[in-house]
Every structure is written in structure tokens, then in C-alpha cells.
Amino acid sequence: MSHGEMESESNYQVVYSKLWQDIKKRSPKEITAVRSVSYNSDTRQFIVMFFNEEYIVNWDNEIIFRKTDGFFPDVMATIIMLNYLACAQPLPESDPKWVSVKEIPGGMIFYSAFHKRAILVLTEIFGHQAYKLLHAAQSLGGETAPFGDSSVVFKAFPEVPLCVIVWEGDEEVRANATVLYDPSIRSLLPSGIIIDLGIYLAGELKRLAEASCN
Structure with a gap:
């Protein structure tokens, strides 16, 4: 879903809830096996590195915040991070080049x-x-x-x-x-x-x- 499609708060909530549902269909161990994230089973939190900053993704409360100061990322960053976890699959091999x-x-x-x-x-x-x-x-x-x-x-x-x-x-x-x-x-x-x-x-x-x- 593109950013333009997420403009309304109600639509954002639908997308947000759906992504969390998709994440919770998996086990944390399954996600950490194919993504460069860690999971603390005591706090039930993922730690996700996003553009050089650590973010806490809380499994129970379904919230995301920056580890250093508790800052809540904006809608676009939140949806990107949730997609990153929800779509977790083994990393495919790719050619050493860039694509547009x-x-x-x-x-x-x-x-x-x-x-x-x-x-x-x-x-x-x-x-x-x-x-x-x-x-x-x-x-x-x-x-x-x-x-x-x-x-x-x-x-x-x-x-x-x-x-x-x-x-x-x-x-x-x-x-x-x-x-x-x-x-x-x-x-x-x-x-x-x-x-x-x-x-x-x-x-x-x-x-x-x-x-x-x-």
C-alpha cells in the first residue's frame, strides 16, 4: 500500500492492524531467522535497526518507538518497519548491481x-x-x-x-x-x-x- 493510500487515519489503522496480524501468525524465532533483528523473549520485543537507529517493536502492546529516547516514528516509517517484519522470508541471492x-x-x-x-x-x-x-x-x-x-x-x-x-x-x-x-x-x-x-x-x-x- 502506497503512502498516498494511507492518508486517512482509519485506513492507516486497518493497515496497521493487518500487518500486526501477519506478524503474529509467525513465531519470533521464525522472523529472526531470516531478518537482521533480535528478539527479547522476556520483554517480548523485537529490536529493529532502521536507518542507523534502533527501534523497539513491542509484541504485546503493538507499538514501535526509538530505543534512545522513546520517539514514536511517523506513519510511513511505522508501516515500512511492520512490512519488513510481516514479509520476512529468506534473503534471495541477487546480482551485485543497483536497480531503479x-x-x-x-x-x-x-x-x-x-x-x-x-x-x-x-x-x-x-x-x-x-x-x-x-x-x-x-x-x-x-x-x-x-x-x-x-x-x-x-x-x-x-x-x-x-x-x-x-x-x-x-x-x-x-x-x-x-x-x-x-x-x-x-x-x-x-x-x-x-x-x-x-x-x-x-x-x-x-x-x-x-x-x-x-
Whole structure:
């Protein structure tokens, strides 16, 4: 389900409840066997690493909060993390390359929204100051990559990398940006959530870049 489809609170609650039902159909041991998460059987909590931050996913209370300060993530981040657990399957082998949204099954259906809310956002913020991407990426655990004028690889989850690339523009060349995924993500998350993941990352990078200017 895409972010646009989750705008209403009632719809969000339906999705939220369904994902928890799917998670609880599995045993915690089954999930930890195929995901890079831990589970504390005493507290009945998963610990999920999401963009360089540890989050507690509480089995009994069905809530998610950041371990360091108790912060509750927004709707999009919550749904992404629940999908990550609910869709837990063995990690497939993948080619050592990156793929675009257009190469993900169903990706073209969501491409217009992805372009508007991820690509254009990244281009606007970093397209004429690509170096700012590296600064904004630090708190999200990003590592420099050798693409474009500036590029960073992030780990949304330990086994789910994304790559953001920016090409600077000038008077003759239009600025551009993209978000690429490891091919294995096609088996790890639903297409709509893959799109939301890129949109979420773009939004976080924009927020961090703007905060550093204030």
C-alpha cells in the first residue's frame, strides 16, 4: 500500500492492524531467522535497526518507538518497519548491481508519485549543492559511493541498502537525482512499500539538510 493510500487515519489503522496480524501468525524465532533483528523473549520485543537507529517493536502492546529516547516514528516509517517484519522470508541471492524503481515489478504504477516526492525533492535540495548530501547523510549512517557528483549508500535495514545519487546542474545541464535499490528488495518488501522507502529517505534528507542551514 502506497503512502498516498494511507492518508486517512482509519485506513492507516486497518493497515496497521493487518500487518500486526501477519506478524503474529509467525513465531519470533521464525522472523529472526531470516531478518537482521533480535528478539527479547522476556520483554517480548523485537529490536529493529532502521536507518542507523534502533527501534523497539513491542509484541504485546503493538507499538514501535526509538530505543534512545522513546520517539514514536511517523506513519510511513511505522508501516515500512511492520512490512519488513510481516514479509520476512529468506534473503534471495541477487546480482551485485543497483536497480531503479522502473525495474521493480509494479514500480511503474507508482513512478509518478515517486518522481514527484523523491526525485524532485532530492534534485531541488542537492542539485546545485551536491556536497550537502554527504553532510545530511551522516546521521542516517550513509556511506559515500563513487557515482555522480555525490552519492551515498544507506542501509534502511541491515540487509536493505539504497543508493542516492545526485548530478549537479548548471546553465547548460539540468540537475538530476535518483534512488537505486539492491535487486533483492523485490523479494523483501511489497512494491508500494519499496516506493515509500525511497520517498521516506528523500524526506529525511531534505529535513536534515534544511536543519543544518538553520
